[in-house]
Amino acid sequence: MDLSYLAANLADVRERVAAACRAAGRDPSEVVILPVSKTFGPEVVRAAMALGLRRFGENKVQEIRDKAAVLADSGIAWVVIGHLQTNKAKDVARLASEVQSLDRLELAEALDRRLRHEGRQLDVLIEVKTSPEESKHGLPPEQLPGFLDALRAYDSLRVRGLMTMAVHSDDVGAVRACFRRLRELRDAAQARGHALPRLSMGMSGDFPLAVAEGATEVRIGTAIFGNRAHS
Numbered sequence: 001m002d003l004s005y006l007a008a009n010l011a012d013v014r015e016r017v018a019a020a021c022r023a024a025g026r027d028p029s030e031v032v033i034l035p036v037s038k039t040f041g042p043e044v045v046r047a048a049m050a051l052g053l054r055r056f057g058e059n060k061v062q063e064i065r066d067k068a069a070v071l072a073d074s075g076i077a078w079v080v081i082g083h084l085q086t087n088k089a090k091d092v093a094r095l096a097s098e099v100q101s102l103d104r105l106e107l108a109e110a111l112d113r114r115l116r117h118e119g120r121q122l123d124v125l126i127e128v129k130t131s132p133e134e135s136k137h138g139l140p141p142e143q144l145p146g147f148l149d150a151l152r153a154y155d156s157l158r159v160r161g162l163m164t165m166a167v168h169s170d171d172v173g174a175v176r177a178c179f180r181r182l183r184e185l186r187d188a189a190q191a192r193g194h195a196l197p198r199l200s201m202g203m204s205g206d207f208p209l210a211v212a213e214g215a216t217e218v219r220i221g222t223a224i225f226g227n228r229a230h231s
């Protein structure tokens, strides 16, 4: 992939994030961009590294395995953002720096067991389902309080915040309501004593709305790497 193409896209995304921050009265340093490299090969990740990027979001553990094998010792932090099957816990404990799609206790249990085995800890975000779409994953919002309490039992999981995918819609109000919902759930949980500083929300098509609602991290694939052949 052409480096100048990636560099121009990245600069554009950074500028749009900064503009969204200014419009919301926020400091641009409050919002991290997570580049989502799913479906792009290790050579594209390497090109992105030449631009200074070190964290990459992936939605399939097998893809992390394949890329990590080629890019060994490159110091990349792989971030799992996709729905995670419990039987992938072993690879995640070995390869990932972070999971943003924790959505059930069975998975927390499996990750914790494997992480203990590896002698590691992992930052996790809880994925919450804020959209009615069948295709979206995540914990039902009403289960969040109990889930947060239950996670206290797993020492190897450092719960840092919440993640969501908004409804896929042209209705700006409906999209924004998903992001607002996540922030309100976070605020309510913090009032009950759970420290949840991070809100991962917003993708290429909707990140300005997420920034307006308090995102601390936006997950950007297409706007940086271009269209995916399939996903």
Ligand SMILES: *Cc1c(COP(=O)(O)O)cnc(C)c1O
Pocket: 036, 038, 059, 081, 082, 165, 202, 203, 204, 205, 219, 220, 221, 222, 223
């Ligand atoms: C693919 C993906 C993204 C990035 O999507 P784009 O629209 O390409 O920016 C963000 N979050 C999750 C969970 C994804 O699977």
